[in-house]
Amino acid sequence: MSNSYDKIASRDPNEKEFLQAVHEVFESVKIVLDRNPEYRKASILERIAEPERIITFRVPWMDDRGDIHVNRGFRIEMNSAIGPYKGGLRFHPSVTLSILKFLAFEQVFKNALTTLPMGGGKGGSDFDPKGKSDAEVMRFCQSFMLELQRHIGHNTDVPAGDIGVGGREIGYLFGTYKRIRNEFTGVLTGKSLNWGGSLIRPEATGYGSVYFASEMLATRNETLKEKTCIISGSGNVAQFTAEKILELGGKVITFSDSSGYIYDEAGITREKLKYIMMIKNIKRGRISEYTDKYPDAVYTPLDSSLDYNPIWDHKADCAFPSATQNEINLKDAENLIKNGVYVVSEGANMPTMPDGVDLFIDKKILYGPGKAANAGGVSVSGLEMSQNSMRIKWSREEVDNRLQQIMRRIHRACIDAAEEYGTPGNYVNGANIAGFVKVADAMLDQGLV
Template identity: 60%
Template sequence: MEMTMNLKDERMLEAKKYVDRVYESVVQRNPNEYEFLQAVKEIFLSLTPVFARNPKYIEAGILEMIVEPERLISFRVPWVDDNGKVRVNRGYRVQYNSAIGPYKGGLRFHPSVNQSIVKFLGFEQIFKNALTGQSIGGGKGGSDFDPKGKSDMEIMRFCQSFMTELTKYIGADVDVPAGDIGVGAREIGYMFGQYKRLRGNFEAGVFTGKGVGYGGSLGRTEATGYGTVYFVEEMLKDRGLSFAGSTVVVSGSGNVSIYAIEKAQEYGAKVVACSDSNGYIYDDKGICLDTVKRLKEVERRRISEYVKEHPHAQYVEGSTGIWTIPCDIALPCATQNEIDENSAKTLIANGVKAIGEGANMPSTLDAIDIFLESEVLFGPGKAANAGGVAVSALEMAQNSSRVQWSFEKVDSKLKKIMTEIYRDSIKAADDYGHPGNLVIGSNIAGFKKVADAMIIQGVI
């Protein structure tokens, strides 16, 4: 028995040395790419037991290959504003891993977009996509263009210029972009139109998140928000808890946030706060979703306008303060690193029972450690927010067969996928000695699916 334990310990030690060595090489080769290194570290911290048990992954150099994008594209995007002035932005697309299918991932238009953020998002996307069980690889892209304050014509001209370059690298069986922050139905429409014009054919499967009238899927708009709630509800069930009767805080007020609020309310929760980049609203009577939808989806106004119609509610400048509001369930659905160590401690002090990440890595590594140490239920983004890309894959399937499924069929498949992601993550955590840890479980479950495919395909 002692010899067996010593052998196991030796394998774990050697595996840890290997993972640490590869991580250090990533740091040296990608200096100052903070967001990317954060994503790599978060994955690597989970993988030591996998390499200890499966030395074939070390021998095949899987870790060294998987951290390097298969292709990284950077290009300029010149466009003309309404005053006739030439503007220039940067465009990016990272085609990270195609071991299990064509590259798949959204486009983000936001001033913060740079190479580090695109690589961070693309690296996460590899494992998120694998968790869905669909045949899709990992990719991501975007630009430092800011759609806020731009006219429809300016946004159209930018999107057309952006797609003039990106068209060279994408296709239904190559790379399938979708939306992300700053890229909704309007932007997808302009980009798809330009792709169609340049290619001279109607290739519906090249984009997902399209309008229902030209190949889009019913349920895609709701998918990420709904999927986050479906995942969290599974977490809660295993603790004998539920959304019903719970107080919920949701950051953001975009697509993901709105439909997370909608589904949480359907499940009987009282959602008391949401936010945008300027500040947050607190409504102790419960957020009026109809008002939020109209302000953000129709009128494209700031969330501060909410209190003009609901004067009993409060608006507070600065969005980070939203995590000081006591709640049972917190759903960060805005952007990366919005919950830091102090916010995590505040949430715990105020009695939070569960966190479900609707955004991509909205909690810092320190915050995640605090949640796990405090035994708060924690659903990491690569698992909890996989609903959007899952339904994107369903949209691709519908495009391939030239059919359209009902909302009910899509929603039923989404719920099943999110339940399976939860169960696969729990099982992987249990199998590798970390019961209940969904961070480790989802990382391992996603990694093994991709790594096994890479081994079969050889050194590519």
């Protein structure tokens, strides 16, 4: 394993996020390779960590003043052993090749865990839709799709939304694809409900992470009722994580964005959550505005001089990191445990740094890694693909029931794989092993491709 990882690290030494994700998976599957030498003989590790295709392109667009800008577009088609590439598009200034490769790599195993026939991919641009007019976002999306349309299709690669790509952006992207290709197909997921979208899709990642936490708690004969929960982020994932926690009787005390976080000791009720949704979804404002209406809450601005994030330093039972990668370092993890947190269910992708993960595992808390806990989003994307293919529409209750069943199966797959390979209760190993074995077996079946 070390030799395989060292080769990848020497080839891509500056891709720290990608190497972090690869190292975690490789560490988990060492025992799998020892029991199954055919994986080593077929160089599965080397092949699974190398994208099948990387597409990079320029995206020129014009702003409302007539000035021309150029951004960079990407699509990483990582692995198609079990189905068409599937994964979101991210529009954010932080987008780099390393981040998209890490996300695509994680997506391969996440999609395998869902039991749906989807391979793994990811894409996006360093374009920032914040502060742009609808017309500017439309022109950017049209330019982006002029190139992307050459590489995607409902049986080839089916992108979805991610950070910076919501219903507005998906609409502009889909409209451009339809006009260029002269076809109405399920080439994108996250579409509006009245033209092919699925119910529960905006809620799915947040709901799924709560369902996964509930499954973990059930192993100790507990539920989320009366549990105090810390949530980071304030986008779709955080909002619908909070909604489902409240529905199940839990209490939410925090939300955050890139400027800072709010702490509401009394709890964020449904009415307060509705106000947050208005701030973030309609006004596209900052979370600090929450204290204008609810002055008893405390807003803490981001302080980059600190070596920890104070959002993780509050008394609670559960934490749902739902903002971005590597938002929990070792000190944050220590603070969480010190304050009584014993359930962590990741709504974001790889939000906990490796030493924080090691601490969670060492302390034997209920820790659900992102590739398992936040698989609800791509699961409902897969259900949207199924509905598009069959030209039908399922009810909200049916989609939600299917989502719960999928999250239950993912939890069971993690438990079973961890036990089979000698690390019972280790959801990191369980998720990595269960996803890896499914993809590796498909790769063996299909030969050297």
